[in-house]
Amino acid sequence: MEKFLHKLSILFLFIILINFTISNSSFTPADNYLIDCGSSQQTKLSDGRTFKSERDTASLLSSDEDVQISADDSSIISSAKAPPSVPPSSLPLFTTLRVFTEESMYSFHISQPGTHFVRLYFFPIPHATYNLTAATFGVSADDYVLLEDFSVLDSTTLVYKEYLVNASNRFSLVFKPKKKSFAFVNAIEVVSAPDSLVADFAAAVFPAGVFNGLSSNYALQVSYRLNVGGPNLGPGNDTIYRTWESDSAYNMFVEGSKSVSVSLKTVKYPPANGGVNLTPLIAPAWVYASAQQMRDPVTLDPNFNLTWRFSVDQGYSYLIRLHFCDIVSLALNTLYFNVYINEMMAIPSLDLSSLTGALATAYYRDFVLDSANVTNSTIMVQVGCANLQSGVRDAILNGLEIIKMSNSARSLNGTLTVDGKYKGPGSGIGAMKIVSAVGLGLAVTAMVLLGMVCVRWQRRPEGWEKRKSFSSWLLPLNAGYSSNNFLSSRSSSRKSSLFGSRQSKSGYSSYFASSVCFGRVFTLGELQAATQNFDEKAVIGVGGFGKVYLGVMEDGTKLAIKRGNPSSEQGINEFRTEIEMLSKLRHRHLVSLIGFCDEQSEMILVYEYMANGPLRDHLYGSSLPPLTWKQRLEICIGAARGLHYLHTGAAQGIIHRDVKTTNILLDDNFVAKVADFGLSKAAPSLDKTHVSTAVKGSFGYLDPEYFRRQQLTEKSDVYSFGVVLFEALCARTVIDPKLPREQVSLAEWAMNWHRKGKIEKIIDPHIASTINGESLKKFVEAAEKCLAEYGVDRPSMGDVLWNLEYSLQLQEAASMQVEDKSECLIGIEKISGGDLKNKGLDDSNVSVESSSLFSQMGNFQGR
CATH class of the missing domain: 3.30.200.20 (Phosphorylase Kinase; domain 1)
Structure with missing residues (x-):
């Protein structure tokens, strides 16, 4: 009887769990238009969806200028095999299509205005009449441009486009062929999206803040949707028929990561997440049940990040959604890790336990990456150890979505608005600017022609x-x-x-x-x-x-x-x-x-060629003999002179923007030279205080004010050089995640010891006993001023250079005192004819300040 009751209770709990899952994942779209274009009959897919033919869907197709398009004349039915990349469940959608020779429109009645999925399928089926790979056309959705000058050049690959668009009572999809060309489409979906799917706000990556109007003011295009650590997921595995791709093609450090997974029943959904109901509609349990985890975090050096890299279109902002679920921890509050987007901190010390209150519980965060922070057409997402003294050195990621946002032209594919007007950089210029531009263009043309005459008149000698x-x-x-x-x-x-x-x-x-x-x-x-x-x-x-x-x-x-x-x-x-x-x-x-x-x-x-390589190699991390304190001072002075010249000596000042010990090279005489100007920027003109630009540089050396405000000045180089000074003094890396939290940043660690008045405790042991106290004091004073929080409080490179030269003079003066004292002692011994102690003399009573040389050094003052 007890066994029966036990089984009955388990069955009862299982039924409750199933009902709970269904209630949380069920969604019936108010609008659900699924069209198999060009087909004469319905098409049922194995995932349970039915795509109707255009004949079964009344009043969907209309065309401009009363051009009537016959379904028989403009459709193609083919038995051509679809490429292997096409999922078998979707294969029937790619055997037919509709061709448009004129601008044409699908018009949909929207029963519940709001965010809708728009999914378009393109596959150029081989045909005797139409060379579909030569088709060039545009597609717009109401007043948003989805595609501009679009072509499918590869006849072996399916092109699938997915958008999220805010649709009103009457929603239109317009296909517009280029002149003397045509357009085509295989299948169309216009389906209501859950209200909770896209919030109207998200966190901005940089500058930090809140980005508003996301779902109401922008059209969105899904660029990537990844099931991190798990397999590809087709529409049948998703609550709202989305496709999730494996992350294997984008994982840049496979050797440092390992895939982990748990049973789907292990995954839990919390009732709310910041006011948004987090259900399987956000992402299915399949996504949260798998992850990429740092490989062997206990035994491996955790000083690395798991990294995913994506190619994107330049000039657009992106919504980035990160999915997390702690399926690796054995206890709460043991997993802490950092999240970076394009090498900028997005989430520091993320503790999923404090956010969800339980293990294996779904969680997600949305970020907007501004177009100014997208460089080299790349987005990079990283997770890595927060390296707290307590906690496991580990990091995970379960899912990732990268979604393009429409630009100022309300376009996702160019700079032309729906009515064909240009709206991009430089648009909206006034008449006076246009006249000036034309005049400048004429002047430049005249100069080019004159240059051509001069070049032709004075030919260069052959070879x-x-x-x-x-x-x-x-x-x-x-x-x-x-x-x-x-x-x-x-x-x-x-x-x-x-x-x-x-x-x-x-x-x-x-x-x-x-x-x-x-x-x-x-x-x-x-x-x-x-x-x-x-x-x-x-x-x-x-x-x-x-x-x-x-x-x-x-x-x-x-x-x-x-x-x-x-x-x-x-x-x-x-x-x-x-x-x-x-x-x-x-x-x-x-x-x-x-x-x-x-x-x-x-x-x-x-x-x-710089024979002695970068300064860093002579400070730590190599078998090279350590530099003396005097050598380090001379190298820092040389680098300071180079930077001072950049800031003031060039025709227009130059900001290096990546000052660090690996960019200070040493020649065969250990003369320091500043290298690597790939990130450099021209300094602001006299009437400006800064250059507004995306943050670039190296962690540990980066000016915090520049990082916060995206305003670059010469003082950003000064801050980085202050870190270099402490690096030369302490001979350790500027960021070391293996150390306790308070020691991770060299700049913070050194400043803390300096405030305590005990900077000598962290000096490189190789030189600690050779540094003159006054020289050290002046050197550290210069470094401290460089690291001031605000640029206006930092010295110029000229001032830093003067202080370093003064520190060197103090060190040399001290060395000369020691040498002279030694020579005086030897001289006294020779004069007295033996051991000083035998003559009753104590070397502590021997004064060198009576020397004319050292009387000057004793009162040595800086200017």
Whole structure:
């Protein structure tokens, strides 16, 4: 009897659980238009949905200018096989389609206005009459542009587009072919979305704040929807027929991650999340039941992040939805981790336990990433250890959605509004500006024509570009060129790639050929010979642009050769910036650009070789002998001189924006030179206080005021240099997640000890006993002022330089006192003819201040 009651109770609980799940996941859309275009009958899919033919759906199709389109004439029925990428459940939708030779419209009656899914299916079925891969057209939804100049060039791949649009009482989808072309579509969905699916607000990534009007003022397009750590999920596995993709193609650190999963019954949904009901309508239990977790977090060094990288369209803001469910912890409040979006902190020390109150409980967060913070057409999402003293060193991610937001033209695919008007950067300019622009254009045209005459009149000697004369080694100091004609930014199309479309001698050469002075033009053969055909053994550095090789020329000259990686989407803008900056600069403490090579679609820059490498390698992390305190002072002074020249010595001030010990290189005499100008920016003009720009730089060195306000000034470099000073003094990394929380940031840790008056406790032991107290005091004082919270409270680089030079003078003066004292003691011993102690003398009574030299040093003052 007891067993029967026990089984009955289990059955009862199971029925309750099923009912609860159904009640939380059930959704009946008020509007549910599913159309199999061009089909003469209904099409039922294995996921349970039925797509109707256009004949079964009354009053859906109309056309402009009374052009009547016959379903028989404009539809194509084919038995062509769909590609393997098409899910079998959706296969019937891709055997028919409708073709439009004129602008045509589907009009839908909306019974419940609000957010609706709009899903469009395109597959160019082979046909004798229409070459569907040649079709070019646009698609709009009411006053939003969904597609502009759209084509499906690949006849083997399904194109699926999913949008979220705010639909009113009458909703229209318009297909508009380009002139002398046509449009087509295989299937259409217009379906009501749950009210709770997209809130009207989200957190802004940077600057921090709340982004409002999300669902009411924007159309959205789903770019990526990932089931992180789990398999692909088709519409039949989702509560509202969404498709979820596995994250494997976007996981950038597979070696450091592992997939984990639990039973679907383990996943729980809380009753509310910040006022929004979190149910399977937000994401199905399949998504929360799997995750990517840091691999072996106990035994591996946790100083890494799990990283997912996505290619997106530049010029748009994006809604990023992150799904979490703690399916890995054994107890509450043991998992803490950070979340980053495009290397900016989105969630610090995320503790799912405190937010959900239970393990294995669904949770999500929405963020808006502004278009200004999307660089190189890339979005990167990362999770990593928060590294608290208590808690497990681990991080997870269960699901991820990246959704494009419409721009100011109310478009998701261009800069034209529905009525064909341009609305993009520079639109809306007044009549006076237009007149000025026209006048400027005429003036530029006249100058170009004059330049062509001059060039034709004074031809360059044949083979000038390969000569090794003095003039061929000069760089353009004031080229005055337009960046639009030189190293143009890459568009989303590979056709405009510097590597993909450029022929030999068409990129750099065309630029330098029009300049007054020239860097040396290296042949590809010369650089191949210098690097043993770019042998991996010659690699001395690696970056987002590619690799840096040590090259040895025939005459024994050593060069650093930076070779662009044609498969990299990073570094193109940085390359251009570096050339623009270095072509105008010459200084003893700046790394010099020697020349370039532009053959066979290569993009290679050549620099002077710095034999002793980056400063960081001489401070920690290598087997190199430690630098003396005097050497560190001289290196810091050299770097400060280089930065001071950048800020004040150039024609227009330059902000480096990435000052760190890896960008301070040392030559064979340990002379410091500032390198890597890929992130540099021209300083603001006299009438401005700052440059407004997206935050870039390196964590640990980044100016907090710049990070908060996105306002760049020379004082941002000053802050970074203050971190460098403490790095040189303490010889440790600027960010070390393995340390206790209060020690993770070198800047904070050093400032805390300085406030206690015990900075000597964290000095590099190799030099601690050799530093003069006054020299140390002046050095730390300079570093402390650099790290002031607000830029206006920080010194200029000129002031920092003066303080460092003063610190060096104090150190040298102290060293001279010690040497002179030693010499005096030796002299007294010789004069007295033996041991001082034998003569009754104590060396503590010997004074060196009577010396004329040290009487001056005793009263040494700074200016």
